[in-house]
Amino acid sequence: MSVGSEIPSAIDLVAVRHAVDEVLREFVADRVRSAAGPELPPALAAFDEYLAGGKRLRPLLCYCGWYAAGGAATSRSILRVAAALELFHTFALIHDDLIDQADSRRGRPTLHRGLDAYHRARGDVPHPDRVGTGAAILLGDLALVWSDELLYASGMTERQLTSVRGLLDLMRNELMYGQYLDLLGTGVPTADLDAALTIARYKSGKYTVERPLQIGARLAGAEQPLLDMFSAFGVPIGEAFQLRDDVLGLFGDPAVTGKSQLDDIRDGKRTVLLAIALDRADGGQRDRLTRLIGDPAVDGAGAAEVRRVVVDTGALATVEAMIDERLGRGLAVLDDAAIPPSAVRALRSVAHAATVRSA
Amino acid sequence: MSVGSEIPSAIDLVAVRHAVDEVLREFVADRVRSAAGPELPPALAAFDEYLAGGKRLRPLLCYCGWYAAGGAATSRSILRVAAALELFHTFALIHDDLIDQADSRRGRPTLHRGLDAYHRARGDVPHPDRVGTGAAILLGDLALVWSDELLYASGMTERQLTSVRGLLDLMRNELMYGQYLDLLGTGVPTADLDAALTIARYKSGKYTVERPLQIGARLAGAEQPLLDMFSAFGVPIGEAFQLRDDVLGLFGDPAVTGKSQLDDIRDGKRTVLLAIALDRADGGQRDRLTRLIGDPAVDGAGAAEVRRVVVDTGALATVEAMIDERLGRGLAVLDDAAIPPSAVRALRSVAHAATVRSA
Numbered sequence: 001m002s003v004g005s006e007i008p009s010a011i012d013l014v015a016v017r018h019a020v021d022e023v024l025r026e027f028v029a030d031r032v033r034s035a036a037g038p039e040l041p042p043a044l045a046a047f048d049e050y051l052a053g054g055k056r057l058r059p060l061l062c063y064c065g066w067y068a069a070g071g072a073a074t075s076r077s078i079l080r081v082a083a084a085l086e087l088f089h090t091f092a093l094i095h096d097d098l099i100d101q102a103d104s105r106r107g108r109p110t111l112h113r114g115l116d117a118y119h120r121a122r123g124d125v126p127h128p129d130r131v132g133t134g135a136a137i138l139l140g141d142l143a144l145v146w147s148d149e150l151l152y153a154s155g156m157t158e159r160q161l162t163s164v165r166g167l168l169d170l171m172r173n174e175l176m177y178g179q180y181l182d183l184l185g186t187g188v189p190t191a192d193l194d195a196a197l198t199i200a201r202y203k204s205g206k207y208t209v210e211r212p213l214q215i216g217a218r219l220a221g222a223e224q225p226l227l228d229m230f231s232a233f234g235v236p237i238g239e240a241f242q243l244r245d246d247v248l249g250l251f252g253d254p255a256v257t258g259k260s261q262l263d264d265i266r267d268g269k270r271t272v273l274l275a276i277a278l279d280r281a282d283g284g285q286r287d288r289l290t291r292l293i294g295d296p297a298v299d300g301a302g303a304a305e306v307r308r309v310v311v312d313t314g315a316l317a318t319v320e321a322m323i324d325e326r327l328g329r330g331l332a333v334l335d336d337a338a339i340p341p342s343a344v345r346a347l348r349s350v351a352h353a354a355t356v357r358s359a
Numbered sequence: 360m361s362v363g364s365e366i367p368s369a370i371d372l373v374a375v376r377h378a379v380d381e382v383l384r385e386f387v388a389d390r391v392r393s394a395a396g397p398e399l400p401p402a403l404a405a406f407d408e409y410l411a412g413g414k415r416l417r418p419l420l421c422y423c424g425w426y427a428a429g430g431a432a433t434s435r436s437i438l439r440v441a442a443a444l445e446l447f448h449t450f451a452l453i454h455d456d457l458i459d460q461a462d463s464r465r466g467r468p469t470l471h472r473g474l475d476a477y478h479r480a481r482g483d484v485p486h487p488d489r490v491g492t493g494a495a496i497l498l499g500d501l502a503l504v505w506s507d508e509l510l511y512a513s514g515m516t517e518r519q520l521t522s523v524r525g526l527l528d529l530m531r532n533e534l535m536y537g538q539y540l541d542l543l544g545t546g547v548p549t550a551d552l553d554a555a556l557t558i559a560r561y562k563s564g565k566y567t568v569e570r571p572l573q574i575g576a577r578l579a580g581a582e583q584p585l586l587d588m589f590s591a592f593g594v595p596i597g598e599a600f601q602l603r604d605d606v607l608g609l610f611g612d613p614a615v616t617g618k619s620q621l622d623d624i625r626d627g628k629r630t631v632l633l634a635i636a637l638d639r640a641d642g643g644q645r646d647r648l649t650r651l652i653g654d655p656a657v658d659g660a661g662a663a664e665v666r667r668v669v670v671d672t673g674a675l676a677t678v679e680a681m682i683d684e685r686l687g688r689g690l691a692v693l694d695d696a697a698i699p700p701s702a703v704r705a706l707r708s709v710a711h712a713a714t715v716r717s718a
Contacts, residue, residue: 039543040536095500099493126546126627126653134458134542137496138535141454144503145531152524158517165511172504176497177399183493184398187485268485294485 011067011346013060016079020059023083024051027150046114047139051090053106053258055359057241058085058212060350061234065216068343069226080154081219084147085212091143092175098136099183100267107258112136156219164218171211178202185270189293191279196272201235204242209354210234226339233333233347236326240355243323246271247316248358250307256359261303268294272322274306277315285309327355370426370705372419375438379418382442383410386509405473406498410449412465412617414718416600417444417571419709420593424575427702428585439513440578443506444571450502451534457495458542459626466617471495515578523577530570537561544629548652550638555631560594563601568713569593585698592692592706595685599714602682605630606675607717609666615718620662627653631681633665636674644668686714 028048032041059082066078096102097110104110109117116132125131151168152161181199190196213230214222248257249264250273264271278289289309292302310316330351334344387410391403418441425437455461456469463469468476475491484490510527511520540558549555572589573581607616608623609632623630637648648668651661669675689710693703 039540043539091500095496099489099496101489124547125543130458130460131542131545135539137454137458138539138542141450141500141503142532142535144500145528145535148507149528158521162517169504169508173501176501176504180402180494180497181398183490183497184484186490188483 011064011073011342013346013349016060016063016082017056019079020056020063020083020086023079023150024086027083027087027146031146042118043115043135043139046111046118047090047143049108050094050105050111050114051086053108054086054089055353055357056086057208057350057354058089059083060346061209061212062216064343064346064350065213065218065222065230066220067216067346068213068337068339069217069220069222071216071220077155078216078219080150081156081215082212084150084154085215087143087147087150088172091140091147092179094136094140094143096179098133098140099179100186100263102259102263104259107255110136111139160219163221164215167211167215167218171207171215174202174211175207178204178207182270187268187294188270189268189274189278189290190270191275192270193272193275193279196270196275197239199270200239200242200246200272204245205235205238207238208241209238229333229337229339233330233337233351235330237330237351237354240323240326240330240351243272243319243326244355244357246273247319247323250303250310251316252358258359262298262300265293265303265306266296266298273310273315273319276318277310277313280313280315281309285313323355327351370423370432370701372705372708375419375422375441376415378438379415379422379442379445382438382509383445386442386446386505390505401477402474402494402498405470405477406449406502408467409453409464409470409473410445412467413445413448414712414716415445416567416709416713417448418442419705420568420571421575423702423705423709424572424577424581424589425579426575426705427572427696427698428576428579428581430575430579436514437575437578439509440515440574441571443509443513444574446502446506446509447531450499450506451538453495453499453502455538457492457499458538459545459622461618461622463618466614469495470498519578523574526570526574526577530566530574533561533570534566537563537566541629546627546653547629548627548633548637548649549629550634551629552631552634552638555629555634556598558629559598559601559605559631563604564594564597566597567600568597588692588696588698592689592696592710594689596689596710596713599682599685599689599710602631602678602685603714603716605632606678606682609662609669610675611717617718621657621659624652624662624665625655625657632669632674632678635677636665636669636672639672639674640668644672682714686710 028044028051032044062082062085063078067073071078093105094111097105098112102110103113108114112132112135115135116128119125119128119131178199182203185195185199210231213234214227217226217230246264249259249269249271250261252261254261274289274293278286281289288305292298292306295302331348334347337344387403387407391400421441421444422437426432430437452464453470456464457471461469462472467473471491471494474494475487478484478487478490537558541562544554544558569590572593573586576585576589605623608618608630609620611618611620613620633652637645640648647664651657651665654661690707693706696703
């Protein structure tokens with residue numbers, strides 16, 4: 001965890017983001033070229049577009065973890081590992097959209113809907129919706145497999161790769177478990193705050209912030225104390241990220257979030273925001289919430305009603321306070337952290353971007 | 360590729376199969392114990408049952424490849440690698456069943472239908488079909504991730520694992536590509552024999568026989584000549600395996616195959632058998648085939664009509680001859696192979712089991 005003197009004094013997050021995007025572009029272009037036949041490229045083009053819109057939170061955090069642990073700022077290898085985490089995330093999103101039957105993501109049709117529309121327009125298959133779904137299952141699978149390939153072709157040594165196996169396994173299992181809990185809870189609105197927080201913790205708390213930081217740090221040779229520091233920072237920031245996601249799901253501007261304001265309500269997602277609202281609701285408010293949450297036909301007026309109850313019960317203010325508390329708790333960990341000041345600044349910046357965002 | 364003197368004189372395929380099953384049972388039981396909450400075990404129990412019925416062709420071939428290349432017959436590590444290939448195959452089957460919307464597999468409900476029925480009976484979720492589908496997507500993903508974990512926890516050295524990365528990447532990409540071709544061709548019956556053979560080659564030719572053999576052999580230190588021999592053996596045997604699958608899909612006893620005789624017809628699968636029948640059909644036969652293939656309402660009488668055309672056009676006899684030719688070509692490769700006689704016997708036995716089977 002020693003910080004060598006050759007390390008630049010600052011992390012340029014914008015440059016890291018661009019470099020990661022460049023790795024992803026090259027990788028997918030290479031796959032298009034080497035696809036064993038002409039059938040795959042249209043699907044890969046859709047995949048490429050889908051990949052274009054992300055915030056790259058996990059790659060940035062992976063890079064910050066690496067840098068904070070003394071990794072060389074100019075390493076190509078860590079950029080490839082960071083890009084591999086983004087491919088893993090892309091896999092997770094593609095399958096999540098299928099599970100949720102979501103129509104849009106990042107302001108565009110989800111991959112399965114996009115491929116459905118592509119084949120529908122060409123009229124080249126009898127069941128475009130089935131092909132859209134099947135292709136998205138396979139492209140998600142490919143993204144997972146490719147994430148592995150990019151990781152192993154990153155240029156990290158065998159020893160470095162072996163050192164992060166355990167963290168990668170944890171990250172993958174935690175995400176799947178969070179997704180599974182989310183799936184089982186969907187459509188069953190509940191005032192059970194603990195259950196909603198557990199889902200938030202697994203789905204995002206660990207997966208989005210803690211693990212990418214730790215993976216980057218471990219690759220640079222970090223020992224347990226630094227990994228623990230990243231847990232203490234990452235878990236609250238990751239939870240705050242998920243809580244912000246819940247708030248944006250209900251109150252965010254769809255033109256900015258790229259997602260419908262109706263999805264969480266229609267699907268009856270077990271979010272912390274709705275759990276608190278249900279817990280605090282009086283009789284009339286509870287009736288309205290239980291009628292609207294999980295209603296497949298819910299419309300804009302219904303969503304406005306849900307928002308009103310969420311505001312009137314104080315659930316929104318409570319969740320905003322929870323976000324603030326977690327953000328403060330995470331940031332406080334950085335005050336005493338034995339990492340370069342530039343890493344502290346970058347982590348503060350990413351923490352704010354993850355929790356005080358509008359999309 | 361040297362064959363050490365400590366190697367037993369025979370491969371006991373039954374013992375290998377049991378040992379692989381034992382590894383799989385232990386692995387899944389461990390996952391049930393360590394699941395982060397009580398929600399996952401019912402799904403894992405369903406997964407465990409699903410896992411129970413396979414032929415274990417890929418693990419057996421992986422073991423044969425290892426042994427043929429001089430690997431120790433008593434190695435625990437190779438059994439764990441072999442079990443990892445079976446977990447990968449389980450992932451592929453779970454997602455394949457979803458893509459095909461299949462109802463049964465190995466004589467039991469497919470995983471998504473089973474979990475749908477489980478939640479329907481309990482009445483614990485509002486949309487059991489959506490939960491069944493979502494859970495099967497996630498359990499497939501988990502099987503893929505677990506296959507990796509088992510591989511890396513197999514006890515093989517870093518150097519051994521690195522030596523098979525390229526083969527594993529090929530195997531995964533080839534399978535996905537075959538699945539994708541299969542998906543795009545589904546419901547579009549065609550007399551294009553080349554297209555059908557390409558699908559067969561990718562879906563099974565390489566994935567089922569060639570790659571498992573090569574992975575096992577490479578782990579035991581095999582050089583290119585032995586890997587090439589396994590390609591020369593594996594590709595025709597793998598194609599024969601897929602051709603047998605096509606025949607069984609139409610003519611097999613559902614009580615033995617565990618699959619409906621209607622699926623391939625109803626889905627309009629682009630099989631070699633149907634491509635040849637379509638190519639040879641006279642006007643009346645072609646009308647019947649194009650009417651029945653891809654018809655979602657096709658029944659037993661319709662299937663019998665398709666079978667009659669497949670027999671009358673000589674397509675069945677042609678495919679049986681193709682299976683024989685490929686089986687003979689694969690077996691001939693073994694005649695000059697520089698591998699222990701016991702490995703030759705085991706490979707002959709697996710080749711027959713894969714191509715002259717009834718299920």
